[in-house]
Amino acid sequence: MEKIFKNMSLFSASIVLIILIGIFVTLFISSKQAMEEFGLSFVANPAWQTEVALNPKEAKNVVVDEYSLFPDEEPTKTIYGGLVPIVGTILSTLIALAFALPIAMGIAVFLAEIAPKNISHVVGIAIELLAAIPSIIFGMWGLFYFAPIIQKIVGGYQVSLLTAGLVLGIMILPFMAAITRDSMKTTPDILKESAYALGATKFEVIKDVIFPYSKVGIIGSIILALGRALGETMAVAFLIGSVFELPKAINSPTISIPVALANNFGEATGLGASSLFYLAFLLFLISFIVISIAKFYFLKKVKK
Amino acid sequence: MKKVLLFTALALSTTFATAADIKGSGASFPYSVYQSWIKAYHSATQTQVDYVKKGSSSGIKDIKARAVDFAGSDAPLNPNQLEKAKLYQFPAVVGAVVISYNLPNAKDLKVSREALAQIALGNVKYWDNELIKKTNPGVNLPHEKLTFVHRADGSGTTFNFTYYLSKISKDWRKNFGAKKSLNWPGDHHIGGKTNTGVAALVKQTPYSIGYIDYADAKNNDLHMAVVENKEGKYIKPELKAFQAAAAKADLDPKKDFFSVIADPAGENAYPIVAATFILLPKEKAQTNKEVTAFYNYSFKNSAKLATELGFVPLPDSLTDKIRKYWSEKGVM
Numbered sequence: 001m002e003k004i005f006k007n008m009s010l011f012s013a014s015i016v017l018i019i020l021i022g023i024f025v026t027l028f029i030s031s032k033q034a035m036e037e038f039g040l041s042f043v044a045n046p047a048w049q050t051e052v053a054l055n056p057k058e059a060k061n062v063v064v065d066e067y068s069l070f071p072d073e074e075p076t077k078t079i080y081g082g083l084v085p086i087v088g089t090i091l092s093t094l095i096a097l098a099f100a101l102p103i104a105m106g107i108a109v110f111l112a113e114i115a116p117k118n119i120s121h122v123v124g125i126a127i128e129l130l131a132a133i134p135s136i137i138f139g140m141w142g143l144f145y146f147a148p149i150i151q152k153i154v155g156g157y158q159v160s161l162l163t164a165g166l167v168l169g170i171m172i173l174p175f176m177a178a179i180t181r182d183s184m185k186t187t188p189d190i191l192k193e194s195a196y197a198l199g200a201t202k203f204e205v206i207k208d209v210i211f212p213y214s215k216v217g218i219i220g221s222i223i224l225a226l227g228r229a230l231g232e233t234m235a236v237a238f239l240i241g242s243v244f245e246l247p248k249a250i251n252s253p254t255i256s257i258p259v260a261l262a263n264n265f266g267e268a269t270g271l272g273a274s275s276l277f278y279l280a281f282l283l284f285l286i287s288f289i290v291i292s293i294a295k296f297y298f299l300k301k302v303k304k
Numbered sequence: 305m306k307k308v309l310l311f312t313a314l315a316l317s318t319t320f321a322t323a324a325d326i327k328g329s330g331a332s333f334p335y336s337v338y339q340s341w342i343k344a345y346h347s348a349t350q351t352q353v354d355y356v357k358k359g360s361s362s363g364i365k366d367i368k369a370r371a372v373d374f375a376g377s378d379a380p381l382n383p384n385q386l387e388k389a390k391l392y393q394f395p396a397v398v399g400a401v402v403i404s405y406n407l408p409n410a411k412d413l414k415v416s417r418e419a420l421a422q423i424a425l426g427n428v429k430y431w432d433n434e435l436i437k438k439t440n441p442g443v444n445l446p447h448e449k450l451t452f453v454h455r456a457d458g459s460g461t462t463f464n465f466t467y468y469l470s471k472i473s474k475d476w477r478k479n480f481g482a483k484k485s486l487n488w489p490g491d492h493h494i495g496g497k498t499n500t501g502v503a504a505l506v507k508q509t510p511y512s513i514g515y516i517d518y519a520d521a522k523n524n525d526l527h528m529a530v531v532e533n534k535e536g537k538y539i540k541p542e543l544k545a546f547q548a549a550a551a552k553a554d555l556d557p558k559k560d561f562f563s564v565i566a567d568p569a570g571e572n573a574y575p576i577v578a579a580t581f582i583l584l585p586k587e588k589a590q591t592n593k594e595v596t597a598f599y600n601y602s603f604k605n606s607a608k609l610a611t612e613l614g615f616v617p618l619p620d621s622l623t624d625k626i627r628k629y630w631s632e633k634g635v636m
Contacts, residue, residue, distance in 0.1 A: 047487070048487045049485070049486055049487045050487060051479060051480065051481070065382065065384065066384070067382030067383060067384060067559070067562060069467065069470075069481075069482055069564060070470060070477060070481065070482075073477065073478075073481070074478075143501070143504055144504065144508075147508065148508055157451070157494055157509070158505070158508055158509055159494055159496075159505065237456070237497050238497055238501060241456075241494040241495060242456030242457075242494070242495030242496070242497065243456075243488065243493060243494060243495050244487045245491065248491075253494045253495070255456075255495075259456075262457075263456050263457040263458065263485070263495075263497065264457070264458050264485050266358060266359040266361055266362045266457070266458055267359055267360070267361040267362075267457075267458025267459070267484040267485050268361070268458065268485075269361065
């Protein structure tokens with residue numbers, strides 16, 4: 001019995017690892033064609049799906065299809081580059097984080113320490129419900145109601161990096177607030193009471209006792225929110241503008257990796273599909289690196 | 305009310321899977337027509353047809369993998385491609401792409417071929433550009449930045465629109481060609497997801513202009529531009545102009561109807577029209593007969609349903625050719 005139980009739990013634990021490796025290998029194999037074609041310069045190339053003329057040697061080998069729509073057209077090849085969606089993903093995530101972090105901390109402090117119990121209960125439930133709203137609803141609400149307001153305030157386009165980032169911020173807010181609140185609540189009462197007994201004010205207790213004590217939980221909540229923001233697709237697809245162009249300002253449209261994948265995957269073939277897999281592979285790496293840094297560097301630092 | 309409708313349309317865009325007698329998937333452009341034809345056919349024959357809109361390329365992938373009984377595609381496959389994938393092909397209905405715009409107090413804006421190409425190329429930056437002014441004397445065109453709205457997701461609508469652009473502009477053809485998705489030029493354009501997304505963006509962005517299918521433009525009360533056709537005439541986007549265009553369409557059964565019909569000749573023809581196609585797997589004789597029976601019934605009895613939705617039923621001369629093609633291939 002003991003042995004079966006041990007083996008079963010070992011099996012469950014290893015499934016995660018196997019799936020992770022499986023995804024990595026699949027992405028790598030599918031993106032191989034694009035990797036060989038473009039190499040690492042893919043990451044720095046801002047042109048997505050651009051036609052360039054073939055060099056004479058390549059052009060010789062092209063067989064012209066008798067049914068070509070434009071028979072007199074010179075043969076071209078298509079170049080793909082990933083810089084725009086990579087920059088878009090990172091910037092929209094940063095905007096979301098910059099917006100959500102202070103608000104989430106404020107909510108958590110309010111719920112854990114300041115609010116009377118019944119109010120804390122109601123607001124707490126509201127926060128958890130916010131987390132349960134599907135992202136498509138955030139996308140539609142953002143497009144029809146939030147985007148026009150943003151445009152009125154800051155100008156520029158309705159769908160932009162800023163609109164997408166702010167809605168993304170609202171979406172990750174409940175995760176950060178709820179986890180932070182829960183970890184703040186684990187601060188032992190005896191610590192807080194000792195601080196009060198020494199004459200500390202409420203602000204000082206929050207700043208010097210509760211925050212240091214719950215640091216691990218707060219960083220954990222940021223990591224979780226970051227993971228969600230990096231990969232969010234549906235809401236961002238409606239709000240970011242979906243153009244393969246580096247944003248000139250915070251209120252101009254651009255695109256993120258998940259949106260590029262969702263928009264183009266259905267109609268992509270050959271090198272185009274492989275380039276999308278390359279993008280997916282890069283997103284995988286970005287998320288992996290960001291979360292690893294947070295996990296190993298910050299958490300270790302805090303635990304010391 | 306309109307917004308509520310948009311909401312539900314978005315929410316329902318993934319259809320429920322039901323136990324169907326015939327299963328199809330693909331192009332979203334003709335989805336509303338197929339849906340009403342399916343309803344009519346079901347109440348007449350009790351046969352359940354299921355069509356999922358996924359986009360033309362997904363439909364082609366599905367039918368190549370034999371995951372469905374038929375597929376819809378807005379971009380036709382050429383006879384070589386059909387031969388390789390062992391497929392039959394025939395057109396089902398004709399629709400139109402319109403140029404919708406958001407410009408207060410400007411009804412029936414006239415857009416020349418040159419202007420349209422330059423707008424798509426990103427060279428027309430302001431509304432008071434000479435190219436637009438020239439064809440619209442008396443219309444108050446402000447010095448406001450023009451925003452071009454296009455589809456962000458890959459789509460047959462984009463394929464047909466860019467095919468048309470390739471026809472009217474050498475510049476466009478050289479640099480972009482006809483594609484289902486592309487990296488649009490210029491620095492004052494935004495992408496909307498699906499036709500619903502494009503409609504919402506045009507509606508909410510003052511001084512914008514974009515291409516969208518006729519049905520969605522009509523349902524959203526968008527202004528639609530009057531477009532110059534091959535003969536230099538300015539044609540209002542309306543059913544009889546689409547019909548005039550469809551009548552000129554050259555669809556040859558010997559080439560499995562392979563042809564893109566945009567920019568047809570004819571004085572009264574609206575230029576940006578598109579036929580949408582059905583693909584059948586050659587070896588599935590029995591289900592093919594069921595699919596053609598459905599389309600045969602719809603050609604004969606449900607033409608009016610298509611007209612109501614802003615689509616053009618195929619002219620009789622063409623449906624006769626299609627029936628002949630079916631019986632030659634033994635799928636009728």
